[in-house]
């Protein structure tokens with residue numbers, strides 16, 4: 235079997251990070267749990283945001299987890315893909331907006 | 346990649362999973378992935394052996410024939426299934442129904458409406474003053490002219506209609522239930538709405554069933570109900586009463602689906618991890634008896650498909666004995682984890 239840096243089973247072991255630092259681990263998971271509770275945003279909306287961010291940070295564990303969460307919470311394929319496009323637009327926008335900086339610098343350097 | 350549409354039942358295809366013994370063997374051999382068997386889990390919670398508390402509901406499966414061939418069907422129903430309850434067996438049911446303890450008759454299939462004696466049977470049950478539930482798949486209403494007046498027929502007999510609509514959009518509904526099913530289901534719902542079903546103060550109840558279109562558990566029933574209500578009302582002007590979120594149990598065609606997708610182990614582990622003792626105390630088999638097309642008695646429709654008859658001597662309609670049935674031990678196996686995951690699952694949705 236080929237070896238990879240990422241293992242699907244490791245997602246299920248996420249909780250184990252608390253073993254080597256229980257206090258901070260607990261604080262993190264409590265916080266995480268609270269963030270995803272329905273509040274001003276519904277749990278479904280939060281799952282869609284998480285899905286988009288998962289793609290932006292390119293975390294395969296989060297992508298698996300929030301794909302399932304979105305399906306479970308009643309989002310459809312179109313909504314999920316649109317959420318990813320939002321992430322993609324922001325990412326590409328963030329690259330392109332630096333083009334202005336490049337232009338500024340280039341103008342300064344050139345005659 | 347799109348999976349090619351299956352158009353035949355497991356039985357027709359002579360698939361090994363059409364044999365309940367094979368299914369039970371698979372279910373019994375999953376223990377390596379589980380810390381405990383379902384029976385052991387119940388023992389921990391003081392619920393083993395699982396005992397009935399009443400026989401409030403008689404769920405009668407009037408036949409495995411159906412106009413649809415859904416991928417997740419635990420009945421393995423389809424147009425090629427010929428098992429149909431006869432009027433003679435229905436008469437035996439009516440005899441049993443004289444028992445005042447049974448308040449509700451839950452008619453299921455297949456598509457129960459395809460049984461030639463269906464309407465006669467409903468009318469006879471109505472005369473006995475029982476609450477009648479029909480599990481109608483919606484597409485049957487438009488499948489043939491002879492079924493177009495089902496909404497009026499249901500209304501006349503004050504039937505509670507419970508219908509499957511896994512999702513409020515075509516893609517996911519059709520992926521599970523077959524091409525074009527969503528569109529026909531919407532038509533069926535509109536026809537039911539037209540005669541008053543699902544309308545406030547009409548007294549005519551229309552409940553929908555959501556079951557996940559894949560190997561995952563349903564989410565919060567109330568949240569999903571809100572989304573379904575908004576979407577169906579905005580998109581098609583449809584109203585309904587309640588949404589029941591039902592977990593797919595690893596039986597028959599859903600079991601096949603899990604194997605095809607190589608998701609069986611993961612799904613079982615998910616069910617086991619989501620075990621909820623409160624749901625376990627309220628499983629539906631504690632208050633019902635399931636009757637098969639050929640008149641045998643089971644703890645539930647799932648046990649019926651696994652051919653696990655009720656424990657004891659009273660195993661068919663002719664020997665129906667309330668006292669003995671109430672003292673029986675309910676037969677459980679690993680598929681039961683589907684009834685106790687999360688908020689639990691029953692024919693009426695969540696239980697905890």
Ligand code: SF4
Pocket residue numbers: 411412413414415417418419420421422423454455456482522
């Ligand atoms: S799930 Fe219902 S509608 Fe679908 S094939 Fe089975 S019995 Fe028929």
Ligand code: SF4
Pocket residue numbers: 628629630631644645646647648675676677678680681684
């Ligand atoms: S599968 Fe049937 S016997 Fe098992 S818990 Fe569910 S209702 Fe009861």
